[in-house]
Amino acid sequence: MxxxxxxxxxxxxxxxxxxxxxxxxxxxxAALLVILPVRDVPLRxxxxxxxxxxxxxxxxxxxxxxxxxxxxxxxxxxxxxxxxxxxxxxxxxxxxxxxxxxxxxxxxxxxxxxxxxxxxxxxxxxxxxxxxxxxxxxxxxxxxxxxxxxxxxxxxxxxxxxxxxxxxxxxxxxxxxxxxxxxxxxxxxxxxxxxxxxxxxxxxxxxxxxxxxxxxxxxxxxxxxxxxxxxxxxxxxxxxxxxxxxxxxxxxxxxxxxxxxxxxxxxxxxxxxxxxxxxxxxLSTSARNRERESRLMSIDAVAAAISHEIGQPLAAARAYATAGVSWLDRPQPDPERAVKSMRAAIDAAQRTADVIKSIRAMFAQQPGMASEVDLNDLARATASALGRELAGEKVSLQLTLDEALPPILADRVQIEQVLVNLITNAIESLGATRGRARRIAIRSAALNGHDVLLQVSDNGIGITDEAMSRIFEAFFTTKKTGMGMGLSLCRTIVEAHGGRLWAAPGEQHGVTFYLQLPRSDLHAA
Missing domain, CATH: 1.20.1070 (Rhopdopsin 7-helix transmembrane proteins)
Structure with a gap:
């Protein structure tokens, strides 16, 4: 400074x-020049x-x-x-x-x-x-x-x-x-x-x-x-x-x-x-104090984002590793299933490492490793990775994907983080649903010849109008144990890719999240 x-x-x-x-x-x-001619005039x-x-x-x-x-x-x-x-x-x-x-x-x-x-x-x-x-x-x-x-x-x-x-x-x-x-x-x-x-x-x-x-x-x-x-x-x-x-x-x-x-x-x-x-x-001191508080909030945001984003793949890695040990500890071990669980645990650990690298690059304001990504393939891969969570909450997943969807130019790990967040939030919302089948629908389609659109809908308990206007704010959450960083981080990632992320109430129940991203040929242009 x-x-x-x-x-x-x-x-x-x-x-x-x-x-x-x-x-x-x-x-x-000037006053002296005016006074000099009359300086000796006597006064009382x-x-x-x-x-x-x-x-x-x-x-x-x-x-x-x-x-x-x-x-x-x-x-x-x-x-x-x-x-x-x-x-x-x-x-x-x-x-x-x-x-x-x-x-x-x-x-x-x-x-x-x-x-x-x-x-x-x-x-x-x-x-x-x-x-x-x-x-x-x-x-x-x-x-x-x-x-x-x-x-x-x-x-x-x-x-x-x-x-x-x-x-x-x-x-x-x-x-x-x-x-x-x-x-x-x-x-x-x-x-x-x-x-x-x-x-x-x-x-x-x-x-x-x-x-x-x-x-x-x-x-x-x-x-x-x-x-x-x-x-x-x-x-x-x-x-x-x-x-x-x-x-x-x-x-x-x-x-x-x-x-x-x-x-x-x-x-x-x-x-x-x-x-x-x-x-x-x-004023300078006040500005420095605000800058310091902003930096502290940024540090808190980084810590919360890391905790939020690596929690799911770490939990999955632990679950797969536990399952692998369980298959080997049985009276009649099943090495094939144990190996399958261990490989899944290794994949989850690799996803954790990729997430950490992605978050570090994003908060350091460095460009990520952008490449052409098929959003349909990424949606299927993310749904498969979250299969255990979907099964645990008895949630059915419906994929309606446009096979003619053009690719996007993006950081695959960061967009995967966005999809993981959206689907995980939908699963958690459906956890409190009673009296109806729990469903998540993912749809993709080309939009106006310029962008691609991915919708993630659920028929859960939904979000109030007041909360809907704030769900993308940092540290705002509707969950008792949430940190309020997931959706804020998702919007930051999407906007960094030139896209938009917003939400709206579902047709009957739940919430629909809309992910809009530009096509890869537009990035190249």
């Missing part, structure tokens, strides 16, 4: 996914805006990190663990960012924040992502030449989470307690120190460009595609930040709106893709 792609890490993107991502990137840059401060935007991004980034860590657990990939960890880190930084933002919860922010605290926290969020992507690309290259995933060491999810928490705590402490160590970002709560901001944000922009190029050149999966979309969002934000001179402007509000938009789109895309992949995996 072809290798299954089980996750975002190893599944190549489809054309539709690439097109969708390009549409998103195009919308981001909305102090609840930052907590709401951060809360949305916080949930989105934690969900994304969870998806990535789930993939990490499956693939045991340190590269994925790095990306998941940076998402946890950036999500955690949103908490002090909201708490320290001037006016959100306090006029100057909480946690003893200064005017630059929030800006430096946001800068650490932006710079951490391209740095993490550098490690992601390098680790993925190393893992591509490493042993199979099952042999890789654990990726250390717990260590990654602890590292993210520690780093977030360190950044928070540095930007609050150690804020005096950091150069200024803002002159006032709303006015940017533009020269400094241009330098700091240029570092983020250059790192993002390098990471984007590196990721684009090594892209190979759905995850890589959506990471590129994330970088497109970061780049549009960096370009706008490079031109902003203060907060609470059109460009400043757009900055956070596009950040929320890009985070939600990527999160929803990853959720949808994960759902699609695992749904496909579930």
């Amino acid at each position: 072809p290798q299954e792609h089980l996750g975002l890490f190893d599944t190549p993107p489809t054309r539709r996914q690439v097109q969708f991502s390009l549409v998103i990137v195009g919308l981001l840059f 401060p909305i102090h609840a805006f930052i907590p709401m935007a951060n809360a949305i991004m916080f949930l989105g980034e934690l969900i994304t990190a969870t998806l990535l860590y789930a993939q990490t657990a499956v693939f045991r990939s340190r590269a994925l663990a790095v990306v998941g960890t940076v998402y946890v880190f950036t999500a955690l930084l949103l908490i002090p960012h909201a708490l320290t933002f001037p006016g959100a919860f306090a006029p100057d922010g909480l946690l003893s924040a200064g005017i630059n605290t929030t800006a430096w926290i946001a800068w650490c969020r932006r710079v951490s992502f391209p740095i993490a992507i550098f490690f992601y690309v390098q680790l993925r290259r190393a893992e591509s030449t490493a042993p199979r995933e099952a042999e890789r060491p654990a990726a250390g999810i717990v260590i990654g989470v602890i590292a993210a928490i520690a780093l977030a705590a360190g950044v928070t402490a540095l930007t609050t307690i150690g804020q005096a160590l950091l150069p200024p970002f803002f002159v006032t709560h709303s006015r940017v120190a533009y020269a400094n901001s241009l330098q700091y944000e240029s570092v983020v922009f250059v790192l993002s460009i390098i990471a984007t190029i590196l990721l684009f050149r090594t892209r190979r999966s759905v995850l890589d595609l959506w990471l590129l979309v994330v970088f497109a969002g970061w780049l549009t934000q960096s370009l706008l930040i490079l031109s902003l001179h203060g907060r609470f402007t059109v460009g400043w509000y757009w900055l956070f709106l596009v950040s929320v938009f890009s985070h939600l789109v990527v999160m929803l895309a990853l959720l949808a893709e994960s759902h699609r992949l695992y749904l496909r995996l579930a």
Whole structure:
């Protein structure tokens, strides 16, 4: 079977996914072009805006990190663990960012924040992502030449989470307690120190460009595609930040709106893709289970068919051998009859071997040994072989055979199996018949100049209408001790020869089976 792609890490993107991502990137840059001319237009401060935007991004980034860590657990990939960890880190930084933002919860922010605290926290969020992507690309290259995933060491999810928490705590402490160590970002709560901001944000922009190029050149999966979309969002934000001179402007509000938009789109895309992949995996697993069950049923069918088909000739061989021993054990042995019984036992054993070979060839889907067969001769030979059973149940056999019947091209052993089954079923049906003579009639005739038809009729107890519609189904039987494979196997054999096998109620009693097979000259044609 072809290798299954089980996750975002190893599944190549489809054309539709690439097109969708390009549409998103195009919308981001188109919105940037629209906003740039009016970026410094002042708007009224909305102090609840930052907590709401951060809360949305916080949930989105934690969900994304969870998806990535789930993939990490499956693939045991340190590269994925790095990306998941940076998402946890950036999500955690949103908490002090909201708490320290001037006016959100306090006029100057909480946690003893200064005017630059929030800006430096946001800068650490932006710079951490391209740095993490550098490690992601390098680790993925190393893992591509490493042993199979099952042999890789654990990726250390717990260590990654602890590292993210520690780093977030360190950044928070540095930007609050150690804020005096950091150069200024803002002159006032709303006015940017533009020269400094241009330098700091240029570092983020250059790192993002390098990471984007590196990721684009090594892209190979759905995850890589959506990471590129994330970088497109970061780049549009960096370009706008490079031109902003203060907060609470059109460009400043757009900055956070596009950040929320890009985070939600990527999160929803990853959720949808994960759902699609695992749904496909579930369907694939279900199909494999059905295939396994089908194979098991096929094995059961082979076993049941072998048991069903060799039972009669083995029973006959045992009966003839027992009779031969009985003729020799008498006070006055009869060697002639004993030899006759032993030869009959040998013939029955040979029929058993032929049946086994025929069944094996049929289930292996290999062609049997086809030859021209006289269906009349085969019917007489089968009736003779079953003479003991007919006599034991006191059943009379009537043969009405068309002597001008053309030959058929068939596997003699397999067609003989069909006739044995049909006649044996008729004998068993007649075993429960009371109050009338037990009869089986076999008739043959040419049909429409193309086929030959053989009818096997009995005047037994018959079959109900409901059972009649199912008698050719595998494992369906009307007998207490039957396996339900005989008629199913017969129909399979007949159809493999290009013929038909069906049944209908008798004129007064019992059932008539119709065996229709093409003439040998039609096979040759």
